[in-house]
Amino acid sequence: MSESTATAARGSTASTARPAAAGPSQGRRLLRPLLLVALLVVLLLLPLYVEEFWLRTGFAAFGAIVGAIGLNLLVGNTGQLSLAHAFFLAVGAVSYVYVSGEPGGLGVAELSGLGLPPVVGMIVGVLLAGLAGLVFSPLAARLRGIYLGVASLALVFIGVHVLNAWTSVTGGFNGRAAPEFALFGFTFASRDPELYVLGVPFRESERLWYLGLVLAIAAYLFARNLLRSRPGRALQTLRDSEVAASVMGVNVQGYKARIFLVSSMYAGLAGVMYALSIGSIAPESFGLEVSILYLAMIVLGGLGSVNGAVLGALFVSALPLVFQRYADVIPFVGGRGEGGLAAGEAARFLFGTAIVLVILFEPAGLAGIARRVTGRGRRRPGGRVTESAPDTSSRSTSPVPSEKPAQGSTT
Structure with missing residues (x-):
């Protein structure tokens, strides 16, 4: 057999063996989406079979998931230590209660409120929490490590004092009831309209379960897509080394401000969900x-x-x-x-x-x-x-230029 024939035979054998080697990897890639779909189906059907305690616990967990994802973007993916997450939760919760709450009296306290639709209160709570994070971000951009942690800790003490003193908005140490959530005329309370699914009454706990599930999934997908994008790679470069990130063209202070904005908005949404879960807010909760x-x-x-x-x-x-x-x-x-x-x-x-x-x-x-x-x-x-590491057996052995370093725009 000639050398050229032997080489061709080896190439043919290798080409036929590669798909077999890639089979298990292909199976694993298909298994993950199927498991995610199965998990989603289970979460959608769960209110039909479990009792109210587990549904309310699940809604509280959904709110915690939103807040934890936001803090992880700031601490885990950017390397900025923050102890002010409770403050941003309070901003979101108080904003929702004030914007959507009705004016009235509670003991010796005269409460004020705008009486706007609850969905407006939720949006305002998220935006104001993000604005609070954006205002704090210039200080955060100049500090790092334990110094940033101590500076952010001051926000928590200030927030607790304001919650106790601003009685007309927060209700003071007695707290204030949270308005029931409603969306396009559909209330998430146990009444009006009465709703039955497969003979199971869908009251407040069932409705809040689906609200929390939707918000948690949206927060999860946004964070995953953010980290896979160009800004996400820039944030991770910033976490590893601010000097290296600056040399690569990353606007360090700009990205620190943006991630504080995003993390605070996550916390604001978690604060609104906490108020809906408990049904009220109080200073000691933050x-x-x-x-x-x-x-x-x-x-x-x-x-x-x-x-x-x-x-x-x-x-x-x-x-x-x-x-x-x-x-x-x-x-x-x-x-x-x-x-x-x-x-x-x-x-x-x-x-x-x-x-x-x-x-x-x-x-x-x-x-x-x-x-x-x-x-x-x-x-x-x-x-x-x-x-x-991904399977490279089917790739060409010719040199391929590596991906460019993560860079962020300066706009």
């Missing part, structure tokens, strides 16, 4: 502990991962409610007036333990564990879990 809990969400879930923010928010927001519901059957946890730890205290112990374990053994958080279990990531010596 203290430093809330900011710490949101940091715990993104650390447990995995810094820099949108999926991790979702997992961390589910864990941190739902766990205290589940502990409170099943306090009589969970060891060392008791209800009010009973022996054992309170549900909130038990949840904090578990959060602390989980954070220590994550930092020591899995810095990539719950998202890293999920990637390792599904085989989509591999561990590096430093402990980080990265996405698996």
Whole structure:
């Protein structure tokens, strides 16, 4: 057999073997969309089968997911430490209550309100929270690390003082009821109009479940698309090194201001959802502990991962409610007036333990564990879990110019 014939035979064998090698990878790529579709179907059908407690817990978790995604964009993907997330939640919640609330009296306090449609109040709450973040961003652009954290912490103390003092808007230490949400005449309360689906009455908890699901999915998709875009790559370059980002043409201060705007808008929407979940607002609901809990969400879930923010928010927001519901059957946890730890205290112990374990053994958080279990990531010596390298067996071996470095516009 001649050398040319042998070479052709080897090329033919390699060409026929490549599709077989690509088969499992193709199957994995198809499996993920199918699993996402199945998960969406389950979430859509869940209100038909579960009780009100789980639906209200789910809506609270959806609000936490929105807020955690926003904070992860700022801390995990840009590297800016912020403890002011509770303040921006308060701006969104208070704006919604004031814009959509009716004037009236509550004890010795005379409340004011604009009485506008709730959807307008939600939009105004998101925009005002973003504006507050934009106003704070020039200071954030000049600070980094612990100094930025301490500066942002001042916003929380200022916010709690304003909430207690501005009685006509916030109701003071007594708080204020949140208006029921409505969209194009359809109310998300238990009345008017009465709604039945397959014989199941759709009251406030069922309706709020779908509202929270839509808002959480929209927030998730926006964040994923943002990080995959040119500005998203610029933000990640900024996180790794501000000097390198500036050399590559990234407008450092401009991008810091924009990401503070986006993160604050996420927090404002989460604040509106929190007000709808609880049915009222109070100053103690937006203290430093809330900011710490949101940091715990993104650390447990995995810094820099949108999926991790979702997992961390589910864990941190739902766990205290589940502990409170099943306090009589969970060891060392008791209800009010009973022996054992309170549900909130038990949840904090578990959060602390989980954070220590994550930092020591899995810095990539719950998202890293999920990637390792599904085989989509591999561990590096430093402990980080990265996405698996794509299959290059079918690609040409000729040199291909690499992608240009991430650069951001200066406009």
